[in-house]
Amino acid sequence: MMIEGWAVRVQKVEGERRRQELIAGDALDRTLHPRAEGSDLLIPVTGSPPGTERALFEEIQVPPTLPRHEQVGGIAIMQENDVSGAEEILKGRPSTHTVLCSEGAVKGEFRTKSFTTLAGIPTTRTTISEYGHRLIIDLSLAYFSSRLATERQRIHSYIAEGEVICDMFCGVGPFPIALSDRASWILACDKNPAAIHLLRENLLANNTGNVLPMLGDASHLGELFPDTFDRVLMNLPLIAIDFLPIADQITKPGATIHLYALQEQEGEYIDQIRSIILESTITERYLRSYSAGKWHAVYDIKKD
Numbered sequence: 241m242m243i244e245g246w247a248v249r250v251q252k253v254e255g256e257r258r259r260q261e262l263i264a265g266d267a268l269d270r271t272l273h274p275r276a277e278g279s280d281l282l283i284p285v286t287g288s289p290p291g292t293e294r295a296l297f298e299e300i301q302v303p304p305t306l307p308r309h310e311q312v313g314g315i316a317i318m319q320e321n322d323v324s325g326a327e328e329i330l331k332g333r334p335s336t337h338t339v340l341c342s343e344g345a346v347k348g349e350f351r352t353k354s355f356t357t358l359a360g361i362p363t364t365r366t367t368i369s370e371y372g373h374r375l376i377i378d379l380s381l382a383y384f385s386s387r388l389a390t391e392r393q394r395i396h397s398y399i400a401e402g403e404v405i406c407d408m409f410c411g412v413g414p415f416p417i418a419l420s421d422r423a424s425w426i427l428a429c430d431k432n433p434a435a436i437h438l439l440r441e442n443l444l445a446n447n448t449g450n451v452l453p454m455l456g457d458a459s460h461l462g463e464l465f466p467d468t469f470d471r472v473l474m475n476l477p478l479i480a481i482d483f484l485p486i487a488d489q490i491t492k493p494g495a496t497i498h499l500y501a502l503q504e505q506e507g508e509y510i511d512q513i514r515s516i517i518l519e520s521t522i523t524e525r526y527l528r529s530y531s532a533g534k535w536h537a538v539y540d541i542k543k544d
């Protein structure tokens with residue numbers, strides 16, 4: 241059945257990037273199929289933000305009774321301990337091998353979560369695909385979020401051929417794998433042994449030969465790699481700022497540091513950044529909402 245809704249019009253080549261942005265901003269209308277029109281793609285959106293237009297879309301036929309869940313690769317994650325609902329999801333979505341119940345928020349220094357299995361194969365391991373790359377993840381052993389997929393593409397678009405990059409908190413490697421085709425080489429560091437184990441599997445799965453995995457504490461990088469990198473990624477939002485002096489030490493003059501933070505006020509970290517890196521140009525960006533009054537931001541810090 242065709243339904244009229246609000247649409248964002250983009251060139252087909254820009255379609256996947258824009259779709260990911262809409263997902264990250266919670267603005268994609270998941271009840272309707274995107275539609276091609278000549279060289280354009282019409283993507284259905286919720287609400288009517290500026291630049292949208294009305295268009296007809298085909299409705300996505302989802303079994304109406306499936307309980308609420310988030311799909312990550314072959315795993316469906318529910319927030320409620322609903323065993324019969326989990327069985328319904330397993331039957332209703334043929335690509336799903338496991339239904340898990342999430343046991344609260346990410347915690348600890350490895351930023352991991354606990355789950356119980358409600359239906360299917362008892363595993364927290366699955367494979368997802370992101371912009372043509374395969375990522376093997378394990379939801380209980382190492383942090384992963386596909387909500388940063390668009391952000392990885394943004395960083396990719398800045399990289400000059402042959403840059404030397406460090407991801408100080410790399411997890412299973414989504415940033416290094418997304419950036420490796422332009423970089424000369426990338427140091428990918430994490431303190432969580434399971435994350436580094438999965439990173440190594442992901443490097444093999446994606447034929448990535450220029451990423452050096454390092455199991456260790458990022459606080460030691462200063463002694464090991466002084467003045468080495470053109471770009472540094474710092475995705476450890478609660479405490480990345482504490483590691484900024486290290487990022488300063490390991491970067492060359494003119495380098496860029498991307499510092500991710502969780503904040504309640506615009507510009508919350510600017511004074512602290514300026515007190516650590518005296519000469520720099522700072523651009524702050526909103527990434528996504530975290531909870532009422534809190535959001536994820538990224539500070540792009542270009543050293544003079």
Ligand SMILES: C[S@@+](CC[C@H](N)C(=O)[O-])C[C@H]1O[C@@H](n2cnc3c(N)ncnc32)[C@H](O)[C@@H]1O
Pocket residue numbers: 349350351382383384385388408409410411412413414415429430431432435456457458459475476477
């Ligand atoms: C929020 S996750 C980000 C992972 C990855 N960059 C991504 O985007 O999926 C932060 C990561 O930092 C790691 N970590 C925490 N403290 C660390 C430290 N002192 N040194 C190195 N890694 C650390 C955790 O194990 C975790 O994998």
